[in-house]
Amino acid sequence: xxxxxxxxxxxxxxxxxxxxxxxxxxxxxxxxxxxxxxxxxxxxxxxxxxxxxxxxxxxxxxxxxxxxxxxxxxxxxxxxxxxxxxxxxxxxxxxxxxxxxxxxxxxxxxxxxxxxxxxxxxxxxxxxxxxxxxxxxxxxxxxxxxxxxxxxxxxxxxxxxxxxxxxxxxxxxxxxxxxxxxxxxxxxxxxxxxxxxxxxxxxxxxxxxxxxxxxxxxxxxxxxxxxxxxxxxxxxx
Amino acid sequence: xxxxxxxxxxxxxxxxxxxxxxxxxxxxxxxxxxxxxxxxxxxxxxxxxxxxxxxxxxxxxxxxxxxxxxxxxxxxxxxxxxxxxxxxxxxxxxxxxxxxxxxxxxxxxxxxxxxxxxxxxxxxxxxxxxxxxxxxxxxxxxxxxxxxxxxxxxxxxxxxxxxxxxxxxxxxxxxxxxxxxxxxxxxxxxxxxxxxxxxxxxxxxxxxxxxxxxxxxxxxxxxxxxxxxxxxxxxxxxxxxxxxxxxxxxxxxxxxxxxxxxxxxxxxxxxxxxxxxxxxxxxxxxxxxxxxxxxxxxxxxxxxxxxxxxx
Ligand SMILES: Nc1ncnc2c1ncn2[C@@H]1O[C@H](COP(=O)(O)OP(=O)(O)O)[C@@H](O)[C@H]1O
Ligand SMILES: [Mg+2]
Numbered sequence: 001x002x003x004x005x006x007x008x009x010x011x012x013x014x015x016x017x018x019x020x021x022x023x024x025x026x027x028x029x030x031x032x033x034x035x036x037x038x039x040x041x042x043x044x045x046x047x048x049x050x051x052x053x054x055x056x057x058x059x060x061x062x063x064x065x066x067x068x069x070x071x072x073x074x075x076x077x078x079x080x081x082x083x084x085x086x087x088x089x090x091x092x093x094x095x096x097x098x099x100x101x102x103x104x105x106x107x108x109x110x111x112x113x114x115x116x117x118x119x120x121x122x123x124x125x126x127x128x129x130x131x132x133x134x135x136x137x138x139x140x141x142x143x144x145x146x147x148x149x150x151x152x153x154x155x156x157x158x159x160x161x162x163x164x165x166x167x168x169x170x171x172x173x174x175x176x177x178x179x180x181x182x183x184x185x186x187x188x189x190x191x192x193x194x195x196x197x198x199x200x201x202x203x204x205x206x207x208x209x210x211x212x213x214x215x216x217x218x219x220x221x222x223x224x225x226x227x228x229x230x231x232x233x234x235x236x237x
Numbered sequence: 238x239x240x241x242x243x244x245x246x247x248x249x250x251x252x253x254x255x256x257x258x259x260x261x262x263x264x265x266x267x268x269x270x271x272x273x274x275x276x277x278x279x280x281x282x283x284x285x286x287x288x289x290x291x292x293x294x295x296x297x298x299x300x301x302x303x304x305x306x307x308x309x310x311x312x313x314x315x316x317x318x319x320x321x322x323x324x325x326x327x328x329x330x331x332x333x334x335x336x337x338x339x340x341x342x343x344x345x346x347x348x349x350x351x352x353x354x355x356x357x358x359x360x361x362x363x364x365x366x367x368x369x370x371x372x373x374x375x376x377x378x379x380x381x382x383x384x385x386x387x388x389x390x391x392x393x394x395x396x397x398x399x400x401x402x403x404x405x406x407x408x409x410x411x412x413x414x415x416x417x418x419x420x421x422x423x424x425x426x427x428x429x430x431x432x433x434x435x436x437x438x439x440x441x442x443x444x445x446x447x448x449x450x451x452x453x454x455x456x457x458x459x460x461x462x463x464x465x466x467x468x469x470x471x472x473x474x475x476x477x478x479x480x481x482x483x484x485x486x487x488x489x490x491x492x493x494x495x496x497x498x499x500x501x502x503x504x505x506x507x508x509x510x511x512x513x514x515x516x517x518x519x520x521x522x523x524x525x526x527x528x529x530x531x532x533x534x535x536x537x538x539x540x541x542x543x544x545x546x547x548x
Contacts, residue, residue, distance in 0.1 A: 048434060050430060050433070050434075069433075070430075070433040070434060071433045071436050071437060071438055071439070072436070073434070073436075074434070074435065074436035075436060079434075080434050082430075082431060082434065086428055086430075086431040088423070088424045088427045088428065088431070089427060090423055090426070090427050091420065091423055091424060091427075095420055098420070099420060099421075099424055099435050099437075100435060102417070102421065102435045102436045102437055103436040147435075151435075151436070
């Protein structure tokens with residue numbers, strides 16, 4: 001579905017991605033883990049066309065993605081839950097949900113999907129008339145996910161959806177990611193919470209300072225000694 | 238009548254009728270200020286930019302009206318809608334030429350570009366339209382006076398201006414708060430990048446914002462021309478500055494704030510001259526003094542932009 005090859009991205013001469021290659025297969029949950037500053041967000045932002053790479057290719061369903069404008073990504077079935085939620089604080093919760101369906105014209109389908117988002121996140125329905133800026137962090141995260149779902153994406157990319165959330169809310173978010181996946185959405189998940197991410201992922205990539213250092217099935221990476229030490233907070237036995 | 242008595246004794250012989258006259262004048266001047274201030278606030282809201290060319294767009298609208306009615310002999314109800322459209326397009330042109338290429342440039346560059354656009358319009362107007370002031374062709378239907386019940390005589394325009402302003406204001410608020418386009422405008426004003434991710438055409442949304450703001454300036458310009466029927470290439474400078482101040486006073490970025498600021502400024506200015514005729518010469522300074530006071534007491538303006546972002 002999505003294939004990245006030898007992608008190099010630099011910010012004013014400093015390379016943030018030093019030629020990474022990775023693949024997201026249709027129908028899978030793929031996770032990209034790594035420490036702060038490894039280049040995970042840069043990867044997603046480059047896929048979305050928010051950052052222009054120095055070299056490399058990104059191909060989506062056999063078509064070049066790099067020449068596509070950000071605003072057209074959603075038409076091609078790619079949705080992003082950005083780092084830090086980025087809900088529109090000055091819009092109501094309902095408006096935030098509706099804006100996720102901005103490119104859609106099928107009023108009926110949109111109505112149904114609003115109900116679907118409400119069923120995934122009942123709290124959003126209760127808060128529908130509130131300004132999004134007044135929500136708690138966890139609620140904002142749910143809103144950001146719900147908003148992304150409203151475009152009926154084929155590929156949903158999430159940048160650290162669990163960051164800064166209470167453990168119980170994190171569990172909720174991960175449960176819902178799996179639920180969304182079951183409905184046929186391919187997922188590219190960025191996480192610092194490597195343990196939880198690898199548990200649900202079909203494939204995991206580990207990123208270190210702009211390079212992919214490891215790749216493998218989620219379960220396999222979970223038992224990898226280096227990963228245990230570096231990301232799962234367990235020391236070598 | 239006590240108010241009458243008070244006015245008479247405190248303010249050398251002002252009668253209640255005179256006071257009402259001033260109040261009505263203030264309201265219509267405030268309406269004009271509000272219409273222009275909205276353009277500043279909308280552009281600031283979406284680009285965090287002070288569009289110094291806005292006052293000159295306002296000026297150009299009055300010339301469009303002049304040429305439409307005088308040169309081309311169009312009836313006003315044909316000419317004025319055309320003026321609105323042309324002025325809207327002018328605003329969009331200024332945005333596309335002077336601001337869009339600098340979208341990712343430092344704020345100061347865009348600000349300088351806006352000052353440049355302002356000078357360009359002023360000088361183009363002087364060259365093309367001539368520096369000599371021209372009479373504004375007020376249609377007959379908008380002239381004349383009415384006598385109110387208590388013998389007070391006022392221009393009909395005094396009522397038309399706030400009424401027209403109200404109509405456009407309601408339409409604007411409806412557009413912004415109730416339509417999909419308006420939702421896109423609000424989203425873009427908060428976060429360009431995320432708006433793009435949602436599939437919103439940010440450039441088009443910004444362009445539209447300039448178009449709408451400029452159209453409202455044209456509405457203000459036409460009515461300004463009727464009230465102060467002389468137009469000149471530099472006529473936009475002082476109203477432009479004052480309306481920018483009005484927008485800041487109300488809380489820049491907020492439409493209701495701009496309207497509030499416009500009325501405070503318009504009514505305040507007229508009342509200052511009415512009650513303290515000695516200060517008539519300081520009429521234009523009033524806006525600046527008010528600006529300083531507001532900036533000292535409440536830098537975000539009266540309505541103020543609330544910043545509520547959670548981690
Ligand atoms: N807009 C930017 N300008 C300059 N450097 C940046 C920018 N965004 C990210 N970086 C740098 O690129 C590197 C990767 O950042 P990022 O992709 O955000 O990492 P991660 O999401 O894995 O924490 C970091 O060293 C960061 O400082
Ligand atoms: Mg990141």
